Amino acid sequence: MAEVTSNLRRSRLVVPSWGQIGYVLRRWPVGPIVILVILIVVGAFAPLFAPYDPLLIDLPARNTPPFWVEAETEPRLVAQRVDKLSSEDRDKISLRDARKKGFTEAEVGDTIVLTVRPVGSFSHLFGTDQTGRDVLSRWIFGARVSLMVTAVSLTSGLVIGVAMGLIAGYADQIFPKYGKHLDELIMRIVEITFAIPTILVALVIVIVFGKSFFILLALLAFVAWNAFPRNVRAEVLTLKTSDYVALAKISGASSFRILFVHIFPGVINTVLVIATLRVGQLILIEAILSFLGAGVQPPKPAWGAMVADGREYLGDAWWIAMFPGMGIFLVVVSLNFLGDWMRDRFDPRLRQLD
Amino acid sequence: MSRFIIRRISYMLVTMMVATLLVFSLSRIVGDPRLLYVQEGGYGLSPEAWDALGIKLHLDKPVAVQYLYWLKDAVRGDLGDSMLDRKPVVEIMYDATGATLQLAFFGWMFATLVGIPLGVLSAVKRGSVWDYMGRGVALLGQTLPVFWVGIMGILVFSVQLGWLPVGTRPEEFSLKHYIMPAITLGWFSAAGYLRLTRSAMLDVMDSEYVKLARAKGVNATMVLWKHAFRNAIIAPLTFSSLVLAGFITGAIVTETVFSWPGLGRLAFTAVDDNDFPVMVGLMLLFTFMFLIVNLFTDILYAYVDPRIRYG
Numbered sequence: 097m098a099e100v101t102s103n104l105r106r107s108r109l110v111v112p113s114w115g116q117i118g119y120v121l122r123r124w125p126v127g128p129i130v131i132l133v134i135l136i137v138v139g140a141f142a143p144l145f146a147p148y149d150p151l152l153i154d155l156p157a158r159n160t161p162p163f164w165v166e167a168e169t170e171p172r173l174v175a176q177r178v179d180k181l182s183s184e185d186r187d188k189i190s191l192r193d194a195r196k197k198g199f200t201e202a203e204v205g206d207t208i209v210l211t212v213r214p215v216g217s218f219s220h221l222f223g224t225d226q227t228g229r230d231v232l233s234r235w236i237f238g239a240r241v242s243l244m245v246t247a248v249s250l251t252s253g254l255v256i257g258v259a260m261g262l263i264a265g266y267a268d269q270i271f272p273k274y275g276k277h278l279d280e281l282i283m284r285i286v287e288i289t290f291a292i293p294t295i296l297v298a299l300v301i302v303i304v305f306g307k308s309f310f311i312l313l314a315l316l317a318f319v320a321w322n323a324f325p326r327n328v329r330a331e332v333l334t335l336k337t338s339d340y341v342a343l344a345k346i347s348g349a350s351s352f353r354i355l356f357v358h359i360f361p362g363v364i365n366t367v368l369v370i371a372t373l374r375v376g377q378l379i380l381i382e383a384i385l386s387f388l389g390a391g392v393q394p395p396k397p398a399w400g401a402m403v404a405d406g407r408e409y410l411g412d413a414w415w416i417a418m419f420p421g422m423g424i425f426l427v428v429v430s431l432n433f434l435g436d437w438m439r440d441r442f443d444p445r446l447r448q449l450d
Numbered sequence: 451m452s453r454f455i456i457r458r459i460s461y462m463l464v465t466m467m468v469a470t471l472l473v474f475s476l477s478r479i480v481g482d483p484r485l486l487y488v489q490e491g492g493y494g495l496s497p498e499a500w501d502a503l504g505i506k507l508h509l510d511k512p513v514a515v516q517y518l519y520w521l522k523d524a525v526r527g528d529l530g531d532s533m534l535d536r537k538p539v540v541e542i543m544y545d546a547t548g549a550t551l552q553l554a555f556f557g558w559m560f561a562t563l564v565g566i567p568l569g570v571l572s573a574v575k576r577g578s579v580w581d582y583m584g585r586g587v588a589l590l591g592q593t594l595p596v597f598w599v600g601i602m603g604i605l606v607f608s609v610q611l612g613w614l615p616v617g618t619r620p621e622e623f624s625l626k627h628y629i630m631p632a633i634t635l636g637w638f639s640a641a642g643y644l645r646l647t648r649s650a651m652l653d654v655m656d657s658e659y660v661k662l663a664r665a666k667g668v669n670a671t672m673v674l675w676k677h678a679f680r681n682a683i684i685a686p687l688t689f690s691s692l693v694l695a696g697f698i699t700g701a702i703v704t705e706t707v708f709s710w711p712g713l714g715r716l717a718f719t720a721v722d723d724n725d726f727p728v729m730v731g732l733m734l735l736f737t738f739m740f741l742i743v744n745l746f747t748d749i750l751y752a753y754v755d756p757r758i759r760y761g
Contacts, residue, residue, distance in 0.1 A: 292472070295702065296729075297472070299717060300730060303720070304486065388706065403595075410601065410604060
């Protein structure tokens with residue numbers, strides 16, 4: 097009898113209860129993963145998802161608000177002096193009203209046109225910018241640019257940084273004579289790069305080499321690399337005293353083989369955690385550089401540059417600056433959660449990082 | 451202690467040397483450094499000025515000697531003239547420093563006054579509404595892009611509600627103009643202070659001596675402020691160097707957003723105009739400030755916590 101009930105219970109477990117769903121949600125960073133996967137897919141296949149060409153200028157449709165914005169009930173003044181309109185024009189207002197509304201220099205004879213801001217529609221979900229380009233399409237291509245820049249620079253920074261860490265940690269085995277000094281040198285260089293404000297070095301380099309996409313990639317790789325050596329080195333220092341490394345050495349493996357085949361796999365957890373925590377910073381720095389006009393160059397859409405564009409039109413079209421900023425925020429928040437989760441799970445010792 | 455200080459100072463000098471070497475080699479990496487002074491399309495420098503610049507930069511000498519001449523000038527405070535209005539770089543930076551320092555002061559006030567109390571509150575009332583609020587403030591501060599915070603602040607509080615001015619520093623002091631820039635600048639650091647204070651407080655509250663103090667019946671306020679807080683505050687103290695690092699990036703962005711006439715905005719316009727001498731000056735100045743603050747933090751930390759001195 098007891099067996100039967102337990103079987104019944106087990107078969108009922110196939111349908112997850114709310115408690116179980118809650119458990120999975122608490123244990124796994126589902127939200128961040130979903131957001132990141134969606135963004136990566138949308139960014140990677142941007143031409144498929146973007147409803148318009150991100151560079152397509154459509155002046156008549158400029159400053160269209162997002163789809164949920166309805167018509168304003170009260171007309172707003174948009175132009176100061178326009179040619180005379182007919183007297184039966186409904187939008188004509190008295191001189192006193194015009195002065196009251198802020199057109200202090202209005203004179204008799206001037207005609208002030210009142211227009212209603214265009215209504216949002218489903219043809220431009222996120223609205224359009226000051227030249228009528230579709231904000232959603234630019235947002236999607238901006239995600240693509242951010243993803244690409246970060247992926248390339250993180251990979252190159254990671255390779256350099258991890259290699260530096262491995263070499264520093266294992267230098268005394270590879271070069272018995274001057275290994276200690278090499279280790280010391282690498283770690284000093286890392287320490288010094290932490291003491292020089294990165295963003296200013298980046299700006300100097302941009303002035304020297306000009307504003308180009310390649311320079312941006314190189315810069316961000318430079319920003320990314322110094323996160324790795326210290327922790328990778330520490331890891332190598334403990335791993336190299338382990339028994340299996342000693343055995344590999346006895347059986348005649350070369351230093352490079354030991355380093356890359358036997359020690360490197362033990363470092364991967366640490367590297368993954370640091371990389372995830374670093375990506376968010378890279379995206380923020382890319383956005384800041386693009387915002388300052390030193391990163392991705394127009395007309396190529398990038399989130400930071402879009403916010404800078406939108407800044408000029410805040411009064412008329414808040415959505416130009418709003419959506420790209422939310423994009424950056426979403427990505428960075430998701431990466432933060434994911435990184436924290438990975439750290440707790442794979443390498444809790446890295447907690448001291450923050 | 452004095453050995454510790456000497457070690458930190460020599461480290462600082464080495465770093466400063468590396469910074470100058472870096473900047474100098476960047477200026478020579480393009481070949482003739484005078485090319486950096488020529489605007490796009492080749493205008494901006496007459497042949498006479500070209501030759502004069504060659505003499506001033508000692509281009510007839512070997513590169514190592516050029517560096518020494520350049521370093522000598524830099525140490526004496528001669529970093530050349532800006533390319534735009536031909537004013538000495540040092541003078542331009544001097545004029546802009548005041549605005550930045552004022553902004554940084556208010557930003558730091560905000561970061562400390564919000565971050566540390568909220569961190570303590572968040573730790574003491576762990577799991578309460580206050581804790582969630584504190585953690586929310588910290589999370590947003592660390593993930594919201596600084597420039598976007600500023601722009602959204604302008605949108606909501608200036609354009610739509612009309613409560614605060616759109617930006618820029620007024621001629622006469624008015625606190626209203628400082629509210630948004632200071633919050634924009636300080637939020638990131640407030641988040642850092644908050645997280646550090648919170649975790650340090652949680653650590654200390656869990657320690658044996660706090661438990662003992664409680665057990666022997668010391669009242670809660672005393673335990674909190676005299677036993678726990680005084681030990682927990684060391685961690686946020688060391689955070690100051692990171693605060694400054696955040697402030698340097700933050701100042702460039704915040705001052706650009708609010709058209710604040712300080713060093714950060716100077717960096718923005720220098721990039722815009724390809725003004726190499728100004729940018730070099732700014733980089734050296736910020737690196738120097740960064741190192742000085744680091745030095746003082748280290749010394750203060752070593753003074754407060756003897757384990758560092760002998761470690």
